[in-house]
Amino acid sequence: MQTSDIIGxxxxxxxxxxxxxxxxxxxxxxxxxxxxxSMYVIFIGGILMWLTYGILLSAWPVIIANIVTLMLASFILAMKLIYK
Amino acid sequence: MQTSDIIGxxxxxxxxxxxxxxxxxxxxxxxxxxxxxSMYVIFIGGILMWLTYGILLSAWPVIIANIVTLMLASFILAMKLIYK
Incomplete structure (x- = not known):
């Protein structure tokens, strides 16, 4: 594995x-x-695009990282909508 | 430019x-x-790593996006430290 991969x-x-x-x-x-x-709505949109990007390139680290981030950001967005 | 690049x-x-x-x-x-x-401290650490990754690969979109994100996240962190 290259140094750049490890840093990535x-x-x-x-x-x-x-x-x-x-x-x-x-x-x-x-x-x-x-x-x-607004931050979480835009951010989740961006994460969905990164996920699509990862799927198109079959880049598993990108796919996995963005699925986890999507879950966490969606949870924060849901809390925002529930608790205001 | 490929579709995956545009989505990226x-x-x-x-x-x-x-x-x-x-x-x-x-x-x-x-x-x-x-x-x-904690979120912004960890996040800024991650952004600095993405920036290093971009520099190592000479990937300008990664470099530019992460410099902007670094500035915004550092601003939010500074506000957090000032206003508590």
Whole structure:
């Protein structure tokens, strides 16, 4: 595996797991007023496009990372819609 | 340009611009209590890795998208540290 691949995988793990503390915080506090609705709507749109990109290129790390991010971002969006 | 490239560019634009409404909301409200500090610390670490990945591969769309995201995420992190 090349150095760039390793850095790419670390990058994917970090930008995916970053959403875990936000999801946890929103769930725990049952409040989401500080979270931007527009951000998560646009972001989920972007993640769906990255997922399509990964599928078209059969790039499994891109597919897996974006499925996980999609789940986390959708969870935060749902909390935002429920708790306002 | 291939279809996958076009989808990749759209994905990059969406996941980058998604942070604009969050940055604007945090700035306007002068409050960041609903934003997770851990999320932005981990996320910025990931973006720096994506930037390194882009530089290693001389992939300009990756470099440009991540410089913009880095600026927006750093701005949100700074607001979080200032306004708590």
């Amino acid at each position: 995988y670390i990058a994917a793990v970090l930008t995916t797991t970053a959403f875990v503390p936000q999801a946890w915080m929103t769930w725990r506090c049952k409040r989401a007023e500080g979270v931007s609705l | 560019y759209i994905a990059a634009v969406l996941t980058t611009t998604a942070f604009v409404p969050q940055a604007w909301m945090t700035w306007r409200c002068k409050r960041a209590e609903g934003v997770s500090l």
